Amino acid sequence: MKVTVPIPVKKVYEMKGPKRVQEILKELGLPYESVIVIYQQDLLTPDAVVPDDAEIEVRPAISGGEA
Amino acid sequence: MKCTKCGGKAVVPIKRHNAAFCAEHFFEYFENQVERAIKEHRMFRRGDKILVAVSGGKDSLAVWDVLLRMGYEAHGLYIDLGIGEYSQRSKEKVLKFAEQRGATLRVVSIEEEFGLGTPEFARKAGRPACSACGLNKRYLFNREALRGGYDVIVTGHNLDDEAATLLGNILNWNVGYLARQSPVLEATAPNLVKKAKPLYRLTEREIASYCVLRGIDYIVEECPMAKGAKSIEYKYLLNQLEELSPGAKARFFFGFLEKGRPHFEAEQEKVEVRPCQVCGQPTTAEVCAHCRMLQRVGAAAAP
Ligand code: SF4
Ligand SMILES: [Zn+2]
Ligand SMILES: [Zn+2]
Numbered sequence: 487m488k489v490t491v492p493i494p495v496k497k498v499y500e501m502k503g504p505k506r507v508q509e510i511l512k513e514l515g516l517p518y519e520s521v522i523v524i525y526q527q528d529l530l531t532p533d534a535v536v537p538d539d540a541e542i543e544v545r546p547a548i549s550g551g552e553a
Numbered sequence: 554m555k556c557t558k559c560g561g562k563a564v565v566p567i568k569r570h571n572a573a574f575c576a577e578h579f580f581e582y583f584e585n586q587v588e589r590a591i592k593e594h595r596m597f598r599r600g601d602k603i604l605v606a607v608s609g610g611k612d613s614l615a616v617w618d619v620l621l622r623m624g625y626e627a628h629g630l631y632i633d634l635g636i637g638e639y640s641q642r643s644k645e646k647v648l649k650f651a652e653q654r655g656a657t658l659r660v661v662s663i664e665e666e667f668g669l670g671t672p673e674f675a676r677k678a679g680r681p682a683c684s685a686c687g688l689n690k691r692y693l694f695n696r697e698a699l700r701g702g703y704d705v706i707v708t709g710h711n712l713d714d715e716a717a718t719l720l721g722n723i724l725n726w727n728v729g730y731l732a733r734q735s736p737v738l739e740a741t742a743p744n745l746v747k748k749a750k751p752l753y754r755l756t757e758r759e760i761a762s763y764c765v766l767r768g769i770d771y772i773v774e775e776c777p778m779a780k781g782a783k784s785i786e787y788k789y790l791l792n793q794l795e796e797l798s799p800g801a802k803a804r805f806f807f808g809f810l811e812k813g814r815p816h817f818e819a820e821q822e823k824v825e826v827r828p829c830q831v832c833g834q835p836t837t838a839e840v841c842a843h844c845r846m847l848q849r850v851g852a853a854a855a856p
Contacts, residue, residue: 519792529564547761550785
């Protein structure tokens with residue numbers, strides 16, 4: 487599967503599926519509290535299993551600076 | 554994972570409430586949290602004129618969206634900060650959002666107001682970008698709200714913002730800030746408009762989820778000036794705590810509001826506030842910090 491993390495610098499990872507969202511995040515070192523996981527314009531929960539042929543986006547939800 | 558309310562497929566789990574929601578029930582939860590924030594802190598009432606400070610990011614567009622849906626008279630204020638392509642892209646998002654909803658949007662530009670974009674302006678002012686930018690924004694929000702006759706300025710500050718600010722203020726024991734940090738800042742002086750943060754009960758993940766589920770197209774990239782901001786590190790630390798102990802952020806901030814802040818407030822010395830001799834906005838000095846900064850940059854203050 488293809489996993490895109492758009493910020494701080496856009497990165498694309500290749501991973502072997504099927505795999506749980508939880509494990510994908512663990513490999514990326516991103517806590518679930520600080521991201522959203524988007525698949526076909528819908529959101530995936532940590533227990534969701536992502537098939538090998540999927541493309542997902544793991545989008546950090548944290549922003550900084552004096553907002 | 555199943556929705557706690559209807560048993561359908563859940564899309565947003567919320568551990569601190571021991572819940573998970575489908576899109577429909579998540580929207581209901583989201584509005585309830587906003588409603589509760591507004592009521593508990595008497596932020597504004599139906600019929601009040603509300604000015605929402607919008608940046609094009611998830612928080613400000615989400616709060617604008619939810620207030621419009623709840624039937625409030627909420628107009629947007631976008632400040633073009635003149636930060637290269639980032640500003641251009643964020644402005645496009647805001648314009649599109651307003652157009653799709655037929656919402657009223659006011660736009661002001663730092664370059665038109667003060668002659669320089671934020672990066673050059675900050676360099677001339679001899680201040681870190683976010684400090685100069687923060688002063689400019691605060692000044693313009695207040696000025697535009699006064700000009701337009703608004704009752705309240707709304708910002709998109711969320712639970713993570715507030716918890717990170719609180720952590721920073723405690724680590725440095727900024728007692729003055731601890732006395733003032735609040736979801737609502739009353740108009741305590743003439744020419745000062747009340748400020749409110751209706752999203753303070755919601756986390757960044759919940760707000761980003763709201764935007765995606767509502768189809769709100771926000772700017773995902775960060776302001777390039779935000780790099781290395783302390784607040785981001787604090788937020789990561791707090792989220793690690795949250796994973797260990799769901800609800801930690803909410804207990805930290807809500808507990809402070811209930812049990813901590815009153816002490817700092819009581820200790821605070823009364824400072825005398827008067828109108829700035831140049832711009833008329835409230836200050837503790839003769840000339841306010843913003844006007845002094847403009848003098849330093851050599852830009853003229855628009856009265
Ligand atoms: S990150 Fe700093 S420079 Fe960028 S918009 Fe926020 S306050 Fe302004
Ligand atoms: Zn449901
Ligand atoms: Zn002034």
